[in-house]
Amino acid sequence: MEKGMISVDKWSEESQVYFLTHLHSDHTKGLSSKWSKGPLLCSSITAKLFPTKFPDFDLSFLQVLDIGSSYSLSLVSPTTGLEISFQVTTIDADHCPGAVMYLFRGEFGCILYTGDFRWEATSEKALLGKSMLIKALGGDKIDFLYLDNTYCNPSYSFPPREVTARQVVNIIASHPQHDVIIAINTLGKEDLLIHISRALSIKIWVWPERLQTMHLLGFHDIFTTKTSLTRVRAVPFYSFSINTLEELNTMRPTIGIMPSGLPWLVRPVDERDYSLGLSLPIFQHTTKCQETEESSSLRKFHQYIYTVPYSDHSCFDEIKEFIKLVCPLSIKGIVSSSSCSIDPLYYLSHLCGPNQVIEQTTKKFRTRKVDESLEEKHVKVVKSIAVEFKKEKNMNVGCLSVRRSRVSVLRRFRRGAKIVERSGVD
DNA sequence: GCGATCAGCT
DNA sequence: CACAGCTGATCGC
Numbered sequence: 001m002e003k004g005m006i007s008v009d010k011w012s013e014e015s016q017v018y019f020l021t022h023l024h025s026d027h028t029k030g031l032s033s034k035w036s037k038g039p040l041l042c043s044s045i046t047a048k049l050f051p052t053k054f055p056d057f058d059l060s061f062l063q064v065l066d067i068g069s070s071y072s073l074s075l076v077s078p079t080t081g082l083e084i085s086f087q088v089t090t091i092d093a094d095h096c097p098g099a100v101m102y103l104f105r106g107e108f109g110c111i112l113y114t115g116d117f118r119w120e121a122t123s124e125k126a127l128l129g130k131s132m133l134i135k136a137l138g139g140d141k142i143d144f145l146y147l148d149n150t151y152c153n154p155s156y157s158f159p160p161r162e163v164t165a166r167q168v169v170n171i172i173a174s175h176p177q178h179d180v181i182i183a184i185n186t187l188g189k190e191d192l193l194i195h196i197s198r199a200l201s202i203k204i205w206v207w208p209e210r211l212q213t214m215h216l217l218g219f220h221d222i223f224t225t226k227t228s229l230t231r232v233r234a235v236p237f238y239s240f241s242i243n244t245l246e247e248l249n250t251m252r253p254t255i256g257i258m259p260s261g262l263p264w265l266v267r268p269v270d271e272r273d274y275s276l277g278l279s280l281p282i283f284q285h286t287t288k289c290q291e292t293e294e295s296s297s298l299r300k301f302h303q304y305i306y307t308v309p310y311s312d313h314s315c316f317d318e319i320k321e322f323i324k325l326v327c328p329l330s331i332k333g334i335v336s337s338s339s340c341s342i343d344p345l346y347y348l349s350h351l352c353g354p355n356q357v358i359e360q361t362t363k364k365f366r367t368r369k370v371d372e373s374l375e376e377k378h379v380k381v382v383k384s385i386a387v388e389f390k391k392e393k394n395m396n397v398g399c400l401s402v403r404r405s406r407v408s409v410l411r412r413f414r415r416g417a418k419i420v421e422r423s424g425v426d
Numbered sequence: 427g428c429g430a431t432c433a434g435c436t
Numbered sequence: 437c438a439c440a441g442c443t444g445a446t447c448g449c
Contacts, residue, residue: 431447
């Protein structure tokens with residue numbers, strides 16, 4: 001595709017239409033409430049959550065695409081002035097609420113932009129995503145794949161999230177007298193928290209903004225902001241640290257659980273844990289980790305901290321399966337990372353035949369882009385999208401009341417929140 | 427004073 | 437390392 005047509009998760013360049021895969025910050029960098037460049041297309045859940053992140057955003061720019069549906073769009077070539085039609089299909093990415101992949105099909109060929117995604121063979125959602133993708137492809141191969149290569153290295157290997165969720169429940173259940181804090185971000189890991197809540201019949205504390213997000217997502221009974229109602233609290237990653245845990249433990253016995261795919265990448269070079277000065281034996285995680293849930297990855301990172309391999313990105317084997325399925329002619333990673341900077345896709349070049357082109361990932365690109373395409377002018381998005389969009393827009397307006405002073409209030413609150421955590425334990 | 431950007435730190 | 441993302445400093449308007 002030529003430039004000036006489409007952008008995905010990239011907001012700096014001029015395009016006729018912009019696609020957003022999900023609301024994590026590294027995909028919205030450059031977006032702001034003052035947006036006026038053009039229509040922004042996303043899933044309905046992303047649209048619903050949008051105002052929490054961009055309070056003053058002009059919602060008339062948002063257009064909702066149903067997951068699993070295909071839409072026809074026409075743009076105009078910047079160079080020829082000719083109208084160019086193409087199809088876009090939205091596929092569940094199973095990464096965080098609202099996260100989608102976009103499949104574009106037109107005279108430019110077949111382009112798949114995964115955004116961040118998890119490809120678990122065992123999850124119902126992934127199976128659904130798989131069937132959506134197969135159906136949308138209709139037997140065709142992908143010409144160009146923009147791939148979430150976060151863990152695109154054979155050393156990254158972890159079990160399905162369902163397995164890890166049971167491990168987490170076991171950890172909590174085996175510390176009946178402890179408070180528990182779990183590190184999460186502003187979006188994602190909801191399924192883990194819900195699993196814990198159901199398995200242990202316990203509510204989960206979250207900070208007020210997160211509760212609002214939970215309510216927007218339709219979870220009304222599981223989460224609370226009252227510390228007195230539960231011993232399990234989900235806190236932002238940035239307020240989760242060894243220091244926090246040590247301070248908490250001066251008040252009350254508390255363990256921390258850090259769900260992440262990251263620490264599992266490491267093939268420890270020696271017996272020492274990272275830079276934490278720990279003396280615990282390192283647990284070498286092996287994916288085929290059929291070792292049972294209890295015994296296996298109870299890996300202590302620190303006296304009070306358990307890290308568990310709960311990842312919203314695909315592990316290496318899942319990426320491999322994904323690539324085998326879509327057989328791309330060429331691939332480009334959308335995530336830069338120094339641990340993979342050599343060329344993570346090197347590991348996958350054998351999967352789709354000799355003609356495959358693997359683009360080298362370059363160092364510091366956090367943006368994921370697809371600003372290519374063929375033509376330009378105004379965008380004619382299908383009518384039904386606009387109609388659907390209006391519905392969502394009304395819902396949003398009804399649910400939110402975000403103010404300007406939000407940031408400072410929030411910051412102060414969060415400082416307060418930590419104190420609450422500490423004093424709320426008695 | 428505000429927004430955008432960046433360094434620093436989990 | 438860094439999944440994501442807050443905090444605080446600085447700069448330009």
